[in-house]
Amino acid sequence: MxxxxxxxxxxxxxxxxxxxxxxxxxxxxxxxxxxxxxxxxxxxxxxxxxxxxxxxxxxxxxxxxxxxxxxxxxxxxxxxxxxxxxxxxxxxxxxxxxxxxxxxxxxxxxxxxxxxxxxxxxxxxxxPDWTRERTIGISVVLLSRGYQLDVQTAAPWLLQGAKTLSYAVNRAVLREAGRRNADDVIFTTTDGYLLEGPTSSLVLRFGDELVTPAQSGGVLHGTTQIGTFEWGSGRGMRTGYRHVRVEELDHADALWLTSSQRLAAPVNAIDGRALAVDADETASLNAYLRGRQL
Amino acid sequence: MxxxxxxxxxxxxxxxxxxxxxxxxxxxxxxxxxxxxxxxxxxxxxxxxxxxxxxxxxxxxxxxxxxxxxxxxxxxxxxxxxxxxxxxxxxxxxxxxxxxxxxxxxxxxxxxxxxxxxxxxxxxxxxPDWTRERTIGISVVLLSRGYQLDVQTAAPWLLQGAKTLSYAVNRAVLREAGRRNADDVIFTTTDGYLLEGPTSSLVLRFGDELVTPAQSGGVLHGTTQIGTFEWGSGRGMRTGYRHVRVEELDHADALWLTSSQRLAAPVNAIDGRALAVDADETASLNAYLRGRQL
Missing domain, CATH: 3.30.470.10 (Aminotransferase class 4, branched-chain amino acid transferase, N-terminal domain)
Incomplete structure (x- = not known):
């Protein structure tokens, strides 16, 4: 074959x-x-x-x-x-x-x-082999998606929240990340909120709580993010969706970009600022995601 | 054939x-x-x-x-x-x-x-036969593109000003126009400026001046709009590009959406408010555009 x-x-x-x-x-x-x-x-x-x-x-x-x-x-x-x-x-x-x-x-x-x-x-x-991305992690830059947080209700014709074939922008931001010596992107709103990656969901850990930006901001509901919440619940963490402001990155203990192909990629730098990655924690998460039977 | x-x-x-x-x-x-x-x-x-x-x-x-x-x-x-x-x-x-x-x-x-x-x-x-659109004209609705006027410089990775294959939104807005009983759309910015149609340029006439929204707002430079300015210059009108606020629609004497296929379609209604169309003026414009040799 x-x-x-x-x-x-x-x-x-x-x-x-x-x-x-x-x-x-x-x-x-x-x-x-x-x-x-x-x-x-x-x-x-x-x-x-x-x-x-x-x-x-x-x-x-x-x-x-x-x-x-x-x-x-x-x-x-x-x-x-x-x-x-x-x-x-x-x-x-x-x-x-x-x-x-x-x-x-x-x-x-x-x-x-x-x-x-x-x-x-x-x-x-x-x-492809994503061992490096899943263990050492990825560096990201924050890039504006150009919209406000309320875009999905204010202008549903802009199709935010739909997974369309019109992904030229999702490719262009990766080229911009490359120019900034980064591997990936976290989209932000013009009014200062975090959204998602161009082909991934964002999960943040604050202490014993996992948080993902709420879908009402125009983000996709990530299947691997759902699995990440399951893993967290199994470890006694609280999980939830809410709007997350950019400034909250200063207090996050861990970040992952999650997707069906790459699974959980820990974020090891944001806009050039290094972030510690707990290798054991991420290995546990990816082992859970690999074994998920749904 | x-x-x-x-x-x-x-x-x-x-x-x-x-x-x-x-x-x-x-x-x-x-x-x-x-x-x-x-x-x-x-x-x-x-x-x-x-x-x-x-x-x-x-x-x-x-x-x-x-x-x-x-x-x-x-x-x-x-x-x-x-x-x-x-x-x-x-x-x-x-x-x-x-x-x-x-x-x-x-x-x-x-x-x-x-x-x-x-x-x-x-x-x-x-x-197809566009006689009706070119003579009786088209009704339009104003729909937000979700971006501010400065998107092209503030966030060039959003590819505004490029004619890409990622046009799902340009199709979705026409469905929204249909729901509002209109034929076409004029995009606006979130800070109150007019932009262009989903597959056309906007030309406004104020007295003896033709105006098109400036490209720095993230609009395409329309080839048929260029021809429309030539036609206007030939009739002694002034022509120019500048930022145009939505409120200025109240003072416009004529509006056209111009494109290579449909040529100049006069706008006969905006958000349900009727607009007079000067049939002779538009006929002159379309005759000029049809005869344009470039």
Missing amino acids: TSPVVVLIDSPTDPDAAPADSLRLVDARAPHIDVMDLGITRGDGIFETVGIIDGRVQSVDEHLRRFARSAALLELPAPNPELFRAAVELGIAHLPGVGDAFCKYVLTRGREGGPLDPTGYAYLDVN | TSPVVVLIDSPTDPDAAPADSLRLVDARAPHIDVMDLGITRGDGIFETVGIIDGRVQSVDEHLRRFARSAALLELPAPNPELFRAAVELGIAHLPGVGDAFCKYVLTRGREGGPLDPTGYAYLDVN
């Missing part, structure tokens, strides 16, 4: 479509997308990336729920969850059986100018 | 590539894009849409300059302008010879995970 593995999903929003009829394993080296697909011409679609640990997909229901929420925010027809669930499983069966992997699945509004006919597919590949 | 027409551009950022070797006219009904192309998975690319009137492409150099500027803002390699210029011409030669048309050309960062190998292509199709 070679990776990546590509599974096309016909009629991805047909609630009556069955996986046996809809899924097609295809040659990953051949093109499968129309040049006029709104996914490419307008970034008009949504996605999820799920982690695969030792051949088991993680948090599949949480991802499918968020995928459905993104579809609703973009007023796309609801994706048929059984098709996407089965596409991930079909893909896993054809991955090389070594190491960790990921599956990204996509739903677009389909071809420009035609009747609504959404495009769906999944692709899977083996993970 | 049938439309759409699709031209693939190999090595679109190779300054030494020649059109004869790089351009391929391909079957528009077949897929040509990789599922892992960053253009679709991250909206990580740029585009231009050029108008074609009676078989002649309009403002080709202005579009190519803006395309190069978008590439620089996204830190993409510079597109080879001769390849894109030739792709448009090749496409036109294969369009059905009736009515007006458009060409959209695209440059993406290429396939995820591999060495940098940008994707380039152009597609062309005949225009």
Whole structure:
């Protein structure tokens, strides 16, 4: 078997479509997308990336729920969850059986100018080695997302809180981080609140409390962040969502950026200021996340 | 001949590539894009849409300059302008010879995970009939873009002023306009300034002066807006770019949203408040724009 593995999903929003009829394993080296697909011409679609640990997909229901929420925010027809669930499983069966992997699945509004006919597919590949990021950690810079904290209610058409294909900014901020000799980014609001990373959630520890910025600020509900709260609860910590001001970073005892692929990456510097990383604590967290069966 | 027409551009950022070797006219009904192309998975690319009137492409150099500027803002390699210029011409030669048309050309960062190998292509199709929009006009609503006027200097990583493939918001605002029984949108800043439409420039007339919001507010430099200023100058009007406050709408004598495909669409209502349209004036403007040879 070679990776990546590509599974096309016909009629991805047909609630009556069955996986046996809809899924097609295809040659990953051949093109499968129309040049006029709104996914490419307008970034008009949504996605999820799920982690695969030792051949088991993680948090599949949480991802499918968020995928459905993104579809609703973009007023796309609801994706048929059984098709996407089965596409991930079909893909896993054809991955090389070594190491960790990921599956990204996509739903677009389909071809420009035609009747609504959404495009769906999944692709899977083996993970790069994230040992360094998961142990030594990552340095981050704070970058403004340009919005105020109330953007999601004040201007829902800006699609904050949806996981869309329009991620050019999420890539541009990583280039800006590179220019500042940092590995990653924490987005802030123009009125001084912390949000999330461009492809990750933020978890802060204050003493024995884990905190993540509240979703009402326009952040995604992270599946790996949910797992991090579970780990914390198991260790007797309190956990909760609330708005977190930038100044509170001065009092945080630990920070992680959590995501399905990289799991928990401890933050070892913010805007050039070093932050201590408790290697045992993070190792415990990542071991929990790797073993999570949901 | 049938439309759409699709031209693939190999090595679109190779300054030494020649059109004869790089351009391929391909079957528009077949897929040509990789599922892992960053253009679709991250909206990580740029585009231009050029108008074609009676078989002649309009403002080709202005579009190519803006395309190069978008590439620089996204830190993409510079597109080879001769390849894109030739792709448009090749496409036109294969369009059905009736009515007006458009060409959209695209440059993406290429396939995820591999060495940098940008994707380039152009597609062309005949225009829909925009007689109503160009004569009776369009109703608009004001919607916040969520940013302050200084976003481009304060946070250049947000890519304002670049014409990117990450246009999900530009589509979402049109759905919001539809809910409010309007045809189109004028974006505003959170600090009370007018910007542009989601796929058009804004031109206001105050007496004998034409004004467009300044590019430093993060708006694109519109090629059809440039033509509108030329038309105004020819009629003895003053023209200029400056920041325009929302309240100034109360004193505007005319408004147009200008774009390469639709040309000048007069605004006949703002947030439900009717605005008089001078049919002769707009007809003169659109006749000038149709005849523009650049």
